Amino acid sequence: MQSQDVAPRPAPASADPVVDIERAEAALVEHYPRLVRLAYLVLPPSLGRNRRVVTAHSLTQRALPRGRAAATPAIPAQSTGRDGDPGYAFLRLQVLRTALEAGLPLRRLAWPKRSQLPPLLPQVWGLRLFPRSGGADELALDQQLSALSGPARAAYVLRGLEKLKDGAVRDVLTAAGVEDVDAALDEAATVAAQYALLDSPEFDPCSLHARPTDLMRRRQHTKAALAAGAALLVCGALLGLPGEGWGPDSAAAPSYAQNPAAEAALDPAQLTKVPALAWQSSARTDFSVWPARGDLTDDSALLRRALAVWARPGETVAVSATPGTPSGGPPGAPQLLYAGTVDNAHVVILYDGLRIVRYAEPKEGTAGAALDFSRVDGATRGEASAVVLSRADGNVRYLVAPWVKKAAERDLLKPRTGAMDLTVTGGITSPLASPAVQQTGTCTSWNVLQLADSTGTRLLTDLAELVPVRLTTGRPGAVKDASGPAALRTWAPYSCWLGQMRSAGVRTVNAWAFARQALPDGTGSADWVCTRGETWRGGGERVLAQFRTPGATQAAVAAKGENVSACGARDPHVLAGVLWKANTGSWYLLAAATRDTESIRATGGVHGSTEGSLLTARAKQGAQVELKGTLESGRSISGLR
Incomplete structure (x- = not known):
């Protein structure tokens, strides 16, 4: 249960906290995804998405104190981390400091710092890892952040992701070694405060897509013939292409082996095209009875490119998928729903019984091609409209x-x-x-x-x-x-x-x-x-x-x-409550449940109970309340939070 006018609870003040290794380890395990996201956002985008992901994980994993001795963070107590945990504050400072170091330019007469070098661990051979693609808002924010300096990006992220006030941001940046904190804060303020977007999957280096690296270069430079042969066999089994191939300007990744089953599934001639009036006599009303429409349904070259990119998106293809939607190639010949020109782009929409897949490319060339997946299994007439x-x-x-x-x-x-x-x-x-x-x-x-x-x-x-x-x-x-x-x-x-x-x-x-x-x-x-x-x-x-x-x-x-x-x-059934301020200035707890609720009880910052499905009780601003309800059947329900 939340109040509209309740300020966040401040972290408890104390002397400079001492963090032992066990507490830091616990904080790392609990908050690992957030720390990695923090590192990913602060690292310079010029590293590329794959290296940013790997480096973010490496910096976070190296943030633990060395040895078994306790560590004292060089930050004031009021800047401690999530819910006042000094272990998290220590890790956040270490991650921030090394992420800022990673963005510094290499000097000719100075040894590079460890964070400026490619990470030794973790390493993933033969794959490129990158977060899921977000929407237009996330892309625009990423571009704006890339134009900021490292300290300014850190200030923006601390404000938005960590919800720190400027005073706390100033303390953390100073402890991290930023020389001109005021300039960093001013520069960060030039980017609109779209802080909710920082929680987007676009900036989540723990939820990743995997794609092959440059397979041709790997083949040319592989010294071990047996390892190279095994890699080619695996790639051929997974990434087979149609026999005729597609032009060198295609957005699909290269292939080295042919697979008869994959060739049949990706052959434009094998696409299912439903007749225009089939839906009128069909017992089904879903995507399976949609006819093929558009002015390019007979463009074999376009359809071949769309199928090829679906099977193996190249490095330049922007790929997105709704949560829980597999993004692999088609299991068989899919159904064509649309192929045509829309808004200065060639668009192909396909359906394989589980997913709707949209391929889009510019009218000229394939640079900037996009591939989107959406799960639609079990769609009814209403959802397939x-x-x-x-x-x-x-x-x-x-x-x-x-x-x-x-x-x-x-x-x-x-x-x-x-x-x-x-x-x-x-x-x-x-x-x-x-x-x-x-x-x-x-x-x-x-x-x-x-x-x-x-x-x-x-x-x-x-x-x-x-x-x-x-x-x-x-x-x-x-x-x-x-x-x-x-x-x-x-x-x-x-x-x-x-x-x-x-x-x-x-x-x-x-x-x-x-x-x-x-x-x-x-x-x-x-x-x-x-x-x-x-x-x-x-x-x-x-x-x-x-x-x-x-x-x-x-x-x-x-x-x-x-x-x-x-x-x-x-x-x-549902039970929820809110702290409400009357025109008189008095605060009340208002709670409501479904009609078959026999009673409601409030504990914690407000004590009260009622017979029935509605509860009204005097309260204080900021009170924290637990709600419990009892249904007419005798079952207990808890309030949503």
Whole structure:
């Protein structure tokens, strides 16, 4: 349970803490992913993504104190790390210091420092490792950070990733050996404070893609003939190509051996092309009955390049995949959904029964080619209604299902405003504004795609993935598409929070108004709504319990959970609370649960209980509360946090 107006708890003050090796080891194990992310962000991008990843892990693993003696961090006590842990503070300082050293230029008459040399360990032979590709916002931020000096990048990361105030940032940078801290802080301030993006998978060196290195050079320089032969056999088995090959300008990586099964799967002549009207007589209504559309469905050269890049993306190809989506080659001849020219690019969309795959390349050449994967197994008519064809200039175009009769654009924040019709030509919609690229800050609109067919109307929203997310309303287990006036009114105050589910492999998001609670100062009643995002992979579900007072245009997130069953079809129950400040200045704990809740009890900073599903109790600002509920069946439930 969270309060909207509660400041973070300060770390406990003490004398300069002494960190023994056991405490530092425990902090390293607990916070290893965060420390590696910190090192990766501070290291100079000029190293390249592969070396930055390996170096970040190497610097973090070398951050432990040498020997078994205790270590005293050269930082004041108030700068201690996560939750006041001096072990984490010591490791963070060591990682930061060595990452800054790694960015210093080599001097002709001076021995290089260890951090300036390629790491001895860890080493991965024959593979290039790099984090998952993010969206346009992450790419823009990475480019802006690359233009900063090392100390300025460190200041930005400490502010954004570590949530340190400028005073604490100044102390840490000084302890790390930065000479002009004020200049570093001023330079870091030139980059917009998009701190939430620092938690993106784009900057996570612990969640990696692997690709082969320059195989030709390895072959030419391999001295051991037996090792070279074994490497070629492995590459041939995994990375076989079609017999005719593709031109030297292709974005696919090179190959050295032929594999008959792989050749058959990657032959454009073997692609499945469904007839235009097959969906009308089919018992299925999913991607398997989509016809092949576009003006380049017979362009064998383009289709061959798309299939080749799918099998083995070259080093210059930008590859992205939603969480839980395998990015390997096709298991058999895939189905062609689209091949054509859109927004100055050649686009090919393929389907293999499990994934939608989009290949895009410029009209001229293949430099800047992109390959995107999205898992869609088990898609129903509603989820198989559209695929993102392209994004450009903040707009998105969709390829819609053949059964769609009408497409429109609607602002989810304005339920009383009508929908604006979209032109559909050859299954392609005219462009509409995409909330997936909406910048951080005030949310003033949230545009969604409204589709109508013979079964009804549904809303879909772009969350930076290939397949738009279906929006529904209602009690779990009996949800329906969010299309009617009541459903639109339910969604309006909560739509801006859909941004928290970007790029998470979300399939559907349901908004369920589970309670209405009278405010203790008599100013009206507040609404409680639970929004739950179901994923394609069946895990990683995200749940938000949101609270809206009378007259508020947007709701506040009271509690959240991930990988929980609450608010879903398996467990249609939820309990959440919030600290609320009345107009009189008094603070209250307000808690609500589903109607079949028999009682609620609060402990910790607030003590109170009630019979029923609503609890109101006097509280103090910043109180930390534990909520427990008992259902009519006798089962206990805990409050979301």
